Amino acid sequence: xxxxxxxxRQDRVRIAPGAVVGVLIFLLLSGCASTWQPVPVxxxxxxxxxxxxxxxxxxxxxxxxxxxxxxxxFSADIYGRGVQPVWLxxxxxxxxxxxxxxxxxxxxxxxxxxxxxxHTRRKFADEMDQFFFSSGVNPAIAxxxxxxxxxxxxxxxxxxxxxxxxxxxxxSWHHTFFIQVPGLKIDHYDVDFAGMYSTEQIQxxxxxxxxxxxxxxxCCTTDAKASGSGDPLNIAVIGDPIEVYYAxxxxxxxxxxxxxxxxxxxxxxxxxxxxxxxxxxVSSLYVFDRAQDVAFQKARSNIHERNHLRxxxxxxxxxxxxxxxxxxxxxxxxxxTRKTITTHKVDPDVDETxxxxxxxxxxxxxxxxxxxxxxAIAAPLGExxxxxxxxxxxxxxxxxxxxxxxxxxxLDDIDVANWEVPES
Amino acid sequence: xAAALGFLLSACGGKAVxxxxxxxxxxxxxxxxxxEGDVTVSAAIPDPQETEVIFGLxxxxxxxxxxxxxxxxxxxxxxxxxxxxxxxxxxxxxEVAYMNRxxxxxxxxxxxxxQFYDFAIPRYVDPxxxxxxxxxxxxxxxxxxxxxxxFGRESSLSFTFFIAVPGFVPDHAEVDFQNIYTAxxxxxxxxxxxxxxxxxxxCCTTDEAGLEKGSPLNVVVxxxxxxxxxxxxxxHWREMAAGEQTTALGSENYYYDARRQxxxxxxxxxxxxxGYYELRLWLSPMQIDENPVWLGQxxxxxxxxxxxxxxxxxxxGAQTFLLQNLWYxxxxxxxxxxxxxxxxxxxxxxTDFQGSKYFTADSRLLVWISADPVSLVDVNYVYWxxxxxxxx
Numbered sequence: 001x002x003x004x005x006x007x008x009r010q011d012r013v014r015i016a017p018g019a020v021v022g023v024l025i026f027l028l029l030s031g032c033a034s035t036w037q038p039v040p041v042x043x044x045x046x047x048x049x050x051x052x053x054x055x056x057x058x059x060x061x062x063x064x065x066x067x068x069x070x071x072x073x074f075s076a077d078i079y080g081r082g083v084q085p086v087w088l089x090x091x092x093x094x095x096x097x098x099x100x101x102x103x104x105x106x107x108x109x110x111x112x113x114x115x116x117x118x119h120t121r122r123k124f125a126d127e128m129d130q131f132f133f134s135s136g137v138n139p140a141i142a143x144x145x146x147x148x149x150x151x152x153x154x155x156x157x158x159x160x161x162x163x164x165x166x167x168x169x170x171x172s173w174h175h176t177f178f179i180q181v182p183g184l185k186i187d188h189y190d191v192d193f194a195g196m197y198s199t200e201q202i203q204x205x206x207x208x209x210x211x212x213x214x215x216x217x218x219c220c221t222t223d224a225k226a227s228g229s230g231d232p233l234n235i236a237v238i239g240d241p242i243e244v245y246y247a248x249x250x251x252x253x254x255x256x257x258x259x260x261x262x263x264x265x266x267x268x269x270x271x272x273x274x275x276x277x278x279x280x281x282v283s284s285l286y287v288f289d290r291a292q293d294v295a296f297q298k299a300r301s302n303i304h305e306r307n308h309l310r311x312x313x314x315x316x317x318x319x320x321x322x323x324x325x326x327x328x329x330x331x332x333x334x335x336x337t338r339k340t341i342t343t344h345k346v347d348p349d350v351d352e353t354x355x356x357x358x359x360x361x362x363x364x365x366x367x368x369x370x371x372x373x374x375x376a377i378a379a380p381l382g383e384x385x386x387x388x389x390x391x392x393x394x395x396x397x398x399x400x401x402x403x404x405x406x407x408x409x410x411l412d413d414i415d416v417a418n419w420e421v422p423e424s
Numbered sequence: 425x426a427a428a429l430g431f432l433l434s435a436c437g438g439k440a441v442x443x444x445x446x447x448x449x450x451x452x453x454x455x456x457x458x459x460e461g462d463v464t465v466s467a468a469i470p471d472p473q474e475t476e477v478i479f480g481l482x483x484x485x486x487x488x489x490x491x492x493x494x495x496x497x498x499x500x501x502x503x504x505x506x507x508x509x510x511x512x513x514x515x516x517x518x519e520v521a522y523m524n525r526x527x528x529x530x531x532x533x534x535x536x537x538x539q540f541y542d543f544a545i546p547r548y549v550d551p552x553x554x555x556x557x558x559x560x561x562x563x564x565x566x567x568x569x570x571x572x573x574x575f576g577r578e579s580s581l582s583f584t585f586f587i588a589v590p591g592f593v594p595d596h597a598e599v600d601f602q603n604i605y606t607a608x609x610x611x612x613x614x615x616x617x618x619x620x621x622x623x624x625x626x627c628c629t630t631d632e633a634g635l636e637k638g639s640p641l642n643v644v645v646x647x648x649x650x651x652x653x654x655x656x657x658x659x660h661w662r663e664m665a666a667g668e669q670t671t672a673l674g675s676e677n678y679y680y681d682a683r684r685q686x687x688x689x690x691x692x693x694x695x696x697x698x699g700y701y702e703l704r705l706w707l708s709p710m711q712i713d714e715n716p717v718w719l720g721q722x723x724x725x726x727x728x729x730x731x732x733x734x735x736x737x738x739x740x741g742a743q744t745f746l747l748q749n750l751w752y753x754x755x756x757x758x759x760x761x762x763x764x765x766x767x768x769x770x771x772x773x774x775t776d777f778q779g780s781k782y783f784t785a786d787s788r789l790l791v792w793i794s795a796d797p798v799s800l801v802d803v804n805y806v807y808w809x810x811x812x813x814x815x816x
Contacts, residue, residue, distance in 0.1 A: 107749075108695065111699075114726050117726045117734075139744065167751075169805075170801055333522060333523070347522075348537075352516045352518075359508040363512075382534070411580060424547060424548055
């Protein structure tokens with residue numbers, strides 16, 4: 001069982017980062033160079049945030065340096081070119097060789113030399129190639145061996161969710177890490193979910209009461225003054241905050257940055273260029289007289305085409321888990337409005353977006369069960385209703401109820417509640 | 425599928441929407457049909473001209489490729505079709521109508537919305553029902569491989585289709601595979617024999633004259649031609665059109681056995697601006713388990729913002745990528761490494777006749793392709809000792 005062509009390969013280039021630094025210091029002192037000065041991984045500080053898991057004779061330790069820390073380690077702004085290094089240490093205490101599969105972490109991972117080539121300065125080209133090449137994690141891990149190094153992946157700010165897959169002889173190891181990466185101020189980090197409702201306010205419901213309660217929730221979001229009728233509340237989620245968070249992040253949804261000056265600039269730039277700023281703050285919509293507790297978004301090819309969803313925690317609990325009401329919509333472009341100058345055009349077919357969410361969570365093994373209740377107001381094509389910014393929407397008026405799962409659930413194991421049935 | 429629409433709307437200074445009644449017969453006639461149990465799925469892809477006739481819009485020019493199918497459910501439970509199984513970022517019907525709204529009157533836009541909405545494949549197919557319609561996917565040149573996944577309460581079904589888009593001629597379609605080798609030249613081998621034959625096969629491709637050394641033949645694929653094609657498509661490799669300029673270095677060809685490659689495949693990630701992998705394959709006279717053996721030259725190319733892509737010198741890294749790529753797509757039956765004795769170290773990279781640098785530990789990756797899906801843990805590893813004896 002070998003993923004690499006030759007076990008000898010691992011030892012072909014081992015340049016101690018310290019040696020590189022030494023050479024650079026010498027060059028610096030002799031007045032020849034000053035611009036490329038990588039530092040050893042242990043000195044970069046980010047390993048303090050490492051997470052570790054031990055399963056069946058294999059230990060995996062993982063950490064993700066921030067943009068700033070990566071710049072220190074590699075002496076190059078690698079986040080600036082869309083690359084996020086993930087550091088792994090894998091110890092194989094089994095009696096068989098084990099292969100780590102970077103493809104499972106990011107199917108489009110960058111190779112070390114590819115990453116180096118994005119930053120190469122002619123004067124240091126060879127040293128940089130060697131440094132990046134020797135920084136890569138060697139995927140073939142012999143019995144008793146420990147290996148460490150980086151996989152060069154695409155960037156996920158906020159929380160990075162990734163799988164580490166190892167294959168042994170006739171068996172495999174899979175673990176999903178959720179690692180917070182410093183750098184963004186994420187909306188839901190400051191929300192006190194546990195203290196949101198008092199003990200008296202919380203209501204534990206049985207199945208029939210849950211259906212009735214979900215049906216009785218407002219049809220739509222409102223503005224800050226609790227007036228107007230906005231987007232339909234077309235999703236409900238059942239799961240504790242950590243499960244909601246794991247499920248959506250696992251399914252490729254990005255967290256949302258709170259509004260501040262720098263995020264405003266980032267959003268404005270991507271608005272102008274159509275570029276991808278995946279954590280863009282979203283406007284507030286209101287339910288229970290408050291703005292959403294958490295918003296997730298899933299970028300498609302550019303900022304004008306993305307899916308947005310907002311969730312509000314309700315005082316209801318079902319089988320001990322929190323019940324959330326929410327809204328999902330898909331941006332399909334930009335249009336001009338009198339009120340806000342520009343806004344995103346929303347796909348009027350909100351049911352299509354709702355069903356996309358069901359399948360998206362299911363294919364990412366983040367859905368345990370789903371069903372439908374009434375509660376929104378039906379509006380067929382040709383008789384569209386309109387949200388607060390005047391966008392039309394059509395819907396069958398159903399809400400999908402999603403039981404999210406923190407642990408993976410296979411597609412075949414998803415349960416369906418025998419409630420309302422969508423027509424098409 | 426809603427009733428076909430026929431309309432001609434022209435209003436108040438807007439462009440006219442011209443839609444002809446949709447006639448599914450031509451698609452149905454050439455549809456590829458698959459059945460599993462009580463469910464039958466027929467699938468076809470309209471070419472750019474047909475698409476323009478059906479939708480009244482040049483959707484291919486916008487990167488949108490409609491896929492049409494019909495699903496017949498003679499079973500006893502309602503089935504749900506999941507579009508994300510076909511294309512993770514499919515276009516929604518009203519999204520495409522919105523993309524094309526410019527210049528049309530309000531009335532014409534409403535007609536266009538209705539048309540796209542009604543042409544879409546429904547999500548649910550009830551027992552005894554037959555549904556049909558389009559999913560708007562991203563354009564894929566060449567043969568398109570896609571899944572139709574159906575879920576019921578009790579069961580789930582998955583159909584995989586490979587459909588060549590009319591008008592596309594891949595490079596390998598111009599190769600007369602039957603006559604490359606005579607019956608006398610074909611060699612049938614067992615695993616030990618294959619090991620020995622590969623150990624003495626040429627290390628590298630050459631230039632046309634056979635004088636200058638090209639890049640290493642670092643990959644060997646065992647499998648029937650069609651199965652190899654389907655496996656690569658399933659793993660998201662794409663075919664190259666006959667005559668298409670293929671490499672970062674231009675249209676130069678590499679040669680093995682005095683002929684240029686029989687086929688080139690390219691793997692581009694989700695972001696096409698990033699690097700890509702390129703696999704050139706040649707049919708060899710060798711056979712194992714009655715399957716042909718293909719020799720391959722695999723390279724990774726680095727994209728640069730300001731210059732043309734250039735080859736990544738780490739050719740072993742490309743092997744590791746291909747191995748995982750086939751492994752995760754469930755098309756890898758078994759694999760092994762055949763060590764060579766021409767290692768080229770990082771510090772002393774060699775340059776091929778195209779001026780492309782490489783370094784390698786010099787082991788060939790040998791992969792056996794499976795027509796049936798293989799789970800991650802069922803892939804076999806074949807280890808050859810130096811005598812060529814194998815241990816699985």
